[in-house]
Amino acid sequence: MTNVLRSAARIPPAYIVFVILLATLWLTKPQLMNANVMGIFVRQVAPLGILVLGQLLVMRVRSIDLSGAGVLLLVNYMIASGLLGDLPLPLILLVSLGIGCLVGLFNGYLVAKRRVSAVIATLAVTVIIGGFVQFVASGKPPGNMPELMNDIYKMKWGPVPLPVVLWVALTAVMAVFLSRFVYGQFVMAVGENPTASHFSGVPVERTVLMAHVIAGLFAGIAAIVQSAAVAVGSLRLGLEMPIDAVAATILGGVIFGRGDGGVWGPFFGVMCFALLFVSMTSFGVPEPGKQIARGLIILLAAIFYGLNTRKT
Amino acid sequence: MHRRKINRFFGKNSRQGNWWAALLIIIATILLLLVKSDDFATPQNASNLLAQAMPLIIVAIGQMIVIILAGMDLSVGSVMSLTTAILALDGSPYALIPLVFLAAICVGLVNGVAIVKLNVHPIIATLSTQFIVLGIAQLLRPVAGGSVPDFVVTIVTGSVLGVPAPVFWGIVIVGLGWKIVHGSRFGLHLFAIGGGNASGQLDTAHNFGLKDERNIVLAYVISAGFAALAGLFIAGRIASGDPSVGSQFALDSITAVAIGGTQLSGGVGGLHGTIIGAILMSLLANGMNLANLSAFLQGAIKGVILLLVVGLQSRKKMGL
Numbered sequence: 001m002t003n004v005l006r007s008a009a010r011i012p013p014a015y016i017v018f019v020i021l022l023a024t025l026w027l028t029k030p031q032l033m034n035a036n037v038m039g040i041f042v043r044q045v046a047p048l049g050i051l052v053l054g055q056l057l058v059m060r061v062r063s064i065d066l067s068g069a070g071v072l073l074l075v076n077y078m079i080a081s082g083l084l085g086d087l088p089l090p091l092i093l094l095v096s097l098g099i100g101c102l103v104g105l106f107n108g109y110l111v112a113k114r115r116v117s118a119v120i121a122t123l124a125v126t127v128i129i130g131g132f133v134q135f136v137a138s139g140k141p142p143g144n145m146p147e148l149m150n151d152i153y154k155m156k157w158g159p160v161p162l163p164v165v166l167w168v169a170l171t172a173v174m175a176v177f178l179s180r181f182v183y184g185q186f187v188m189a190v191g192e193n194p195t196a197s198h199f200s201g202v203p204v205e206r207t208v209l210m211a212h213v214i215a216g217l218f219a220g221i222a223a224i225v226q227s228a229a230v231a232v233g234s235l236r237l238g239l240e241m242p243i244d245a246v247a248a249t250i251l252g253g254v255i256f257g258r259g260d261g262g263v264w265g266p267f268f269g270v271m272c273f274a275l276l277f278v279s280m281t282s283f284g285v286p287e288p289g290k291q292i293a294r295g296l297i298i299l300l301a302a303i304f305y306g307l308n309t310r311k312t
Numbered sequence: 313m314h315r316r317k318i319n320r321f322f323g324k325n326s327r328q329g330n331w332w333a334a335l336l337i338i339i340a341t342i343l344l345l346l347v348k349s350d351d352f353a354t355p356q357n358a359s360n361l362l363a364q365a366m367p368l369i370i371v372a373i374g375q376m377i378v379i380i381l382a383g384m385d386l387s388v389g390s391v392m393s394l395t396t397a398i399l400a401l402d403g404s405p406y407a408l409i410p411l412v413f414l415a416a417i418c419v420g421l422v423n424g425v426a427i428v429k430l431n432v433h434p435i436i437a438t439l440s441t442q443f444i445v446l447g448i449a450q451l452l453r454p455v456a457g458g459s460v461p462d463f464v465v466t467i468v469t470g471s472v473l474g475v476p477a478p479v480f481w482g483i484v485i486v487g488l489g490w491k492i493v494h495g496s497r498f499g500l501h502l503f504a505i506g507g508g509n510a511s512g513q514l515d516t517a518h519n520f521g522l523k524d525e526r527n528i529v530l531a532y533v534i535s536a537g538f539a540a541l542a543g544l545f546i547a548g549r550i551a552s553g554d555p556s557v558g559s560q561f562a563l564d565s566i567t568a569v570a571i572g573g574t575q576l577s578g579g580v581g582g583l584h585g586t587i588i589g590a591i592l593m594s595l596l597a598n599g600m601n602l603a604n605l606s607a608f609l610q611g612a613i614k615g616v617i618l619l620l621v622v623g624l625q626s627r628k629k630m631g632l
Contacts, residue, residue, distance in 0.1 A: 062631035064435075110619070115627040117576055119384075119435050123563060124615045124622075131612030139608065194630060208630060243443065256433065256632065288450035295443030298436065299426065306431030 012253025012265035021275040046163035047226035049270040054215030055245040067122040068242040070129030075223035080233025081142035104216015108209035142233035153228035175263040191257040250301040329573025331585030365594035367542040373489040374538025375565040382509040382578025383434035388539035390445035392558030395543025400458030400553025420536030424529030456554035468548025507579030
């Protein structure tokens with residue numbers, strides 16, 4: 001009996017919350033339950049889902065990355081303002097990914113080599129990038145995105161929107177990467193016990209640095225998808241996204257150093273967000289209510305894991 | 313003996329941390345501003361500077377108390393916003409002001425209990441309450457507006473015998489902070505708990521019989537209380553409620569505390585360093601304003617300062 005309870009407590013809250021939300025929506029708003037509408041809901045959170053892939057990696061090595069908002073602003077501004085002139089689109093996208101990686105490398109240097117608190121470092125990076133972009137743009141939103149990006153964003157593969165396909169594919173790649181490569185073992189070891197890993201010959205600093213670079217890369221991809229979705233340049237894009245990413249990751253059973261939820265737990269954490277925001281909007285909950293929900297999700301999920309750790 | 317005194321003054325092995333560097337930068341900044349700007353040495357600017365610095369000094373003192381415990385309070389900015397939102401409600405100031413502090417105590421209790429009893433990391437606990445409290449503030453007052461009771465405006469912007477009210481605020485706040493951090497048993501326990509934490513032995517203080525859990529909860533309550541006090545001050549200045557007024561203060565207060573020599577890993581810090589740090593940050597903001605620097609660029613520069621200060625502190629632990 002205690003075994004059953006114990007294994008029940010190891011199920012990431014995301015799965016349970018997802019089922020509850022789905023059932024609530026099914027009962028109260030059955031008209032929303034068709035492939036087209038659901039596809040649009042899920043498409044909306046695809047950028048968040050991609051950002052979460054990086055977040056779960058850094059959180060498994062006991063770090064955190066709140067600089068996604070900065071990468072988003074920078075990439076969005078760069079593409080929308082035509083800063084790069086007449087470069088072909090693939091090259092522009094490549095530069096965007098490069099920006100993500102560079103920001104990640106800087107975060108990783110600060111966190112792994114300089115031992116700066118990850119929250120402070122990545123928040124400061126966001127503040128710096130945000131201030132810089134707004135200064136360059138002098139507070140005015142830049143022009144539009146290339147139309148081709150929005151067209152690709154709206155395409156479908158069968159009934160499934162293309163961004164969702166990309167999200168699922170990247171999640172699968174991440175799952176294989178973490179389970180089949182040595183790096184995945186390093187990540188697990190550093191998360192369990194950094195000191196023991198260091199003395200067992202695991203390159204702790206390099207593992208954490210690498211995690212931040214990969215998180216930066218995913219932030220770059222998320223920025224491209226999100227920019228394609230809004231189709232215009234904006235200076236207030238995705239300011240809440242890193243926080244939502246943290247909430248979805250914790251909800252999905254990955255919390256500092258512990259990776260119970262794997263890669264698919266956080267995936268369903270993001271799906272919860274898709275349903276949650278839809279149901280909150282359809283029940284007429286105002287924007288501040290969403291702020292409170294964000295905070296409560298992080299707090300309750302963290303308490304759930306805090307109590308679990310204390311018992312063992 | 314002599315060498316030890318010098319070492320202690322310059323922050324080596326000192327419990328107060330390295331605060332003299334910030335003091336030197338303050339002196340340099342004042343000299344620079346005196347030479348470069350004609351508007352700096354005016355009575356108008358001096359009283360502006362004092363009124364601008366006061367909220368940051370108040371929040372930073374509370375922030376320092378939790379940082380000495382190797383914690384961090386990211387919810388202070390939201391508590392300030394909530395305070396202005398509550399004060400802008402209809403009602404008697406004698407009901408609203410106690411309500412403000414009651415709300416702050418609740419936030420502090422939630423933070424503290426989540427950290428010590430429910431085993432949540434301080435940064436995660438205060439990050440989540442930051443959003444919850446901000447949401448409540450936005451529910452009470454979706455956009456800036458409303459009006460604050462005259463009583464609050466008077467105690468912040470008034471003057472007694474020609475001396476502006478912020479001066480009295482400063483004396484009371486610094487006295488209160490000194491009593492808490494350097495003049496009480498609680499203050500002594502702060503350094504003991506934080507120092508044990510910094511050396512990697514979480515239970516050192518506990519093993520010596522200190523009530524560490526109770527002290528940690530109390531520290532978060534005090535931090536929220538100071539944030540409410542700062543919110544009260546700002547509400548008096550702007551005479552209305554504003555749910556976004558505190559958004560900068562979480563990072564700004566951490567910068568001020570860190571620049572004043574308090575170590576984010578805990579156990580090392582002091583009140584004078586924090587006050588020097590908060591004054592330095594306000595002076596820099598004032599100087600950048602006088603130089604007509606874009607507000608966006610000012611934000612970016614503050615971020616760079618935070619990274620520099622925190623990047624230069626040494627820490628054993630990696631990650632959060």
